[in-house]
Amino acid sequence: MPAKESQKICMDCKDADAILQTRHRHYCGACFKRFLSHKVAMRMSKFKQMKKSNGQAPKLLLPLSLGISSSVLLQIINDDIERQFAKTFVNVGFEVHVLVVDAQSGANDDVYDAVSKAFSRLSFTKLPLHSVFEYVSEMGKIIAEYANQKFVDQEQATNEDRLTAFRTAISSPTSRSDLDSVLLTRLVVEYAKSLNCETVIWGDSDTRLAAKTLASVAKGRGASLTWSVSDGMSPWGVNFDFPLRDLSKPELEQYLSVCEELSGLVVPDAHISEDVLTKNLSIDDLMMRYVRTQGEKYRGVMANVSRTANKLQSTIGSDDPSCPLCGGLVGNVKGNSGVTVANQSSDNYSAKFCYGCMRSRPESSIK
Ligand SMILES: [Zn+2]
Numbered sequence: 001m002p003a004k005e006s007q008k009i010c011m012d013c014k015d016a017d018a019i020l021q022t023r024h025r026h027y028c029g030a031c032f033k034r035f036l037s038h039k040v041a042m043r044m045s046k047f048k049q050m051k052k053s054n055g056q057a058p059k060l061l062l063p064l065s066l067g068i069s070s071s072v073l074l075q076i077i078n079d080d081i082e083r084q085f086a087k088t089f090v091n092v093g094f095e096v097h098v099l100v101v102d103a104q105s106g107a108n109d110d111v112y113d114a115v116s117k118a119f120s121r122l123s124f125t126k127l128p129l130h131s132v133f134e135y136v137s138e139m140g141k142i143i144a145e146y147a148n149q150k151f152v153d154q155e156q157a158t159n160e161d162r163l164t165a166f167r168t169a170i171s172s173p174t175s176r177s178d179l180d181s182v183l184l185t186r187l188v189v190e191y192a193k194s195l196n197c198e199t200v201i202w203g204d205s206d207t208r209l210a211a212k213t214l215a216s217v218a219k220g221r222g223a224s225l226t227w228s229v230s231d232g233m234s235p236w237g238v239n240f241d242f243p244l245r246d247l248s249k250p251e252l253e254q255y256l257s258v259c260e261e262l263s264g265l266v267v268p269d270a271h272i273s274e275d276v277l278t279k280n281l282s283i284d285d286l287m288m289r290y291v292r293t294q295g296e297k298y299r300g301v302m303a304n305v306s307r308t309a310n311k312l313q314s315t316i317g318s319d320d321p322s323c324p325l326c327g328g329l330v331g332n333v334k335g336n337s338g339v340t341v342a343n344q345s346s347d348n349y350s351a352k353f354c355y356g357c358m359r360s361r362p363e364s365s366i367k
C-alpha cells in the first residue's frame with residue numbers, strides 16, 4: 001500500500017494536489033501550465049515591444065506540424081491573445097498566422113479542420129509540401145542542377161509528381177529527411193514573405209534544438225546552425241525565432257496531458273519501434289532518440305547544447321557564396337561554424353551547392 005505522504009501538494013498554489021513535476025518542483029495542472037506559459041511569454045515579449053513606427057504590430061508566422069510541440073506553442077500564444085481580448089484595452093502586440101505544411105496529402109485533414117475551428121481568432125493556411133515549386137519559382141532549376149544527371153525534373157508534370165520523383169531518387173532515409181526539411185524551410189520562408197511576416201516562430205523544444213544541433217554537425221550542416229537553431233536572421237531576410245527554447249519535450253508532453261483545449265487536436269508522434277534497425281533511421285530520428293533518452297538523465301547537458309548553439313555568431317551578410325538550395329555557406333567557411341570543407345565535385349554546376357546538400361544528393365558518391 002502506498003504511503004499516505006506520497007500525495008503531494010502543489011508547490012505554487014499550495015492548494016491543489018500536485019500531479020506533475022519538473023525541475024525538482026511539484027505542480028498541479030493549472031500551475032504547471034502557468035509555469036510553461038510564462039517561459040514562452042518571456043520569449044514572446046520582444047515582439048510586443050516591436051511595434052512599428054506606423055503603429056502596426058509585427059506579423060509572425062507559426063508553422064504548425066500538428067504535433068505536440070508546435071501545438072502547445074499555438075495554445076499558449078492563443079491563450080495570451082484570448083486574455084488580451086477579455087480586457088477593456090486590447091493589446092495583443094503581434095499578429096499570428098498559422099501555416100500547416102501537408103507532407104502526405106490529406107493525412108491529417110480532419111485534425112487541421114478541428115484546429116482551425118478551435119483557434120478561430122487566428123488565420124490558418126494549409127499548403128502541400130510540393131507547392132514549394134510554386135512559391136520558390138526557381139526550385140525546379142535549382143533541383144535540376146543539384147541532382148545532376150541522376151534525376152531529370154519534368155517541369156510539365158504536376159508539382160506533386162515532381163516532388164515524388166525527386167524524393168524517390170534519393171536513396172537513404174537521412175538524405176530524404178534532410179532534403180524534406182530543406183524544402184519545408186524554403187516553403188515556410190516564401191509563404192512568410194508572401195504575407196509580409198518578418199519572423200517565423202518555430203515550435204522546437206530545447207530537446208529538439210539539441211538533437212538538431214548534433215544532427216546538423218553530423219550531416220555537415222554546421223554552418224547553418226546560426227539560423228536553424230539560433231534566434232536571428234535567416235539567409236532569406238526573414239527572422240527565425242524559437243520561443244520554446246527554454247522548455248523540454250517531456251515538459252511539453254506534460255502540458256498536453258493536462259490541456260483539455262488541445263484534446264483531439266494533436267497528432268501523436270510516430271512511434272519508432274525499438275526493433276527498427278539503426279541504419280534505417282535518419283540521423284535526425286537517431287539524434288532525437290539519443291537526446292530524449294540521455295536528456296532525461298542529463299538535462300543540463302542537453303540544454304547547454306542548444307544554448308551554446310544559440311550564441312554562435314551569424315555569418316549572414318558576409319561575401320561568401322551561399323548554397324542556392326539550403327542557404328548555407330558554400331566552400332571554406334570562416335568563423336565559428338566548425339565546417340571547413342572544400343567542395344570537390346565532378347561537375348561544375350554542383351560546385352555551387354554546400355557540403356551538406358552535396359551529401360544528400362541523389363546517388364551521391366560522397367558518403
Ligand atoms: Zn497549483
Ligand SMILES: [Zn+2]
Pocket residue numbers: 323324325326327328353354355356357358
Ligand atoms: Zn546547401
